Amino acid sequence: MDLNWLRDFECLARTLNFTRASDERNITQSAFSRRIKALESWVGLPLVNRATYPVQLTDAGQQFLPVALGAISQLSESRQSLRDADRGDSRFIRFSVLHTISVNFLAARIEELQLQIPELRTRVVSDSLSTCCELLVEGAVDVLLCYYHHSVSPVIEEAAFARKDLLTERLIPVAAAEPVRAKGWNLARQDGPPIPYLAYERSSFLGMVVETTVGRQPLNAETIYVDGLVETIKRRLMTGSGFAWMPETAISAELAEGALVPIGDDAWCATLTIAALSNPANFDQTTQKLWELL
Structure with a gap:
């Protein structure tokens, strides 16, 4: 069960x-x-x-x-x-975090913080938004990291927690450079064959953002793949299978190298905020220091 x-x-x-x-x-x-x-x-x-x-x-x-x-x-x-009991003498600060934020933001940030806080010990739980929120509400973790968007927010009583906005980034439609050049993929075009679309599960946070904002515009696309994980969709992107909306932090290297390219202007982009939520009343000295530097 x-x-x-x-x-x-x-x-x-x-x-x-x-x-x-x-x-x-x-x-x-x-x-x-x-x-x-x-x-x-x-x-x-x-x-x-x-x-x-x-x-x-x-x-x-x-x-x-x-x-x-x-x-x-x-x-x-x-x-x-x-x-x-598992924490022993060295207390682990526990994070619940969306998987893509863990991979593309938190891991590097913790490495930087450990240079400033040598005694820092962390444990990260990567899961769905609902589970991450539940872990914070239950007191099972010290800090929750999640995305915010003006039309989609975490299902959590935010007034009970402190919030700190850490990073603003765009959710942008991209595809591998080669099929974009060869097939002329562009979301502004309404004619020609539909562009293969790699979509997020509608119940996922990014799926809801796309559904409630940019995804409501007329779209000459055909959904060929649905998944809840950014990293899985990214693998399909890199093979040239289609296009997808991706957080910039997840594809910054590929954009810089030109392996992935945008296929729509700013009208097709959404703005996301990576935010941290916590209950500072429960902090010890190390957790308080981390929260101030985060």
């Missing part, structure tokens, strides 16, 4: 609405429904009556809810106790 199943069930029991619950959990409604059905298969009984509106918990669901809440709490507390 997956801990996410229990968190999904708690969210559905609170909202009594599959659409609202899936939005809050930051996954598609179909994926959310599959996870609820998987939990019901594990329990062996229906937990939700889908024939009513709003949906209601069955008798079995009502009985299982306090069990699920207790399991979530106990597992979270046990995980934190194990992590605290």
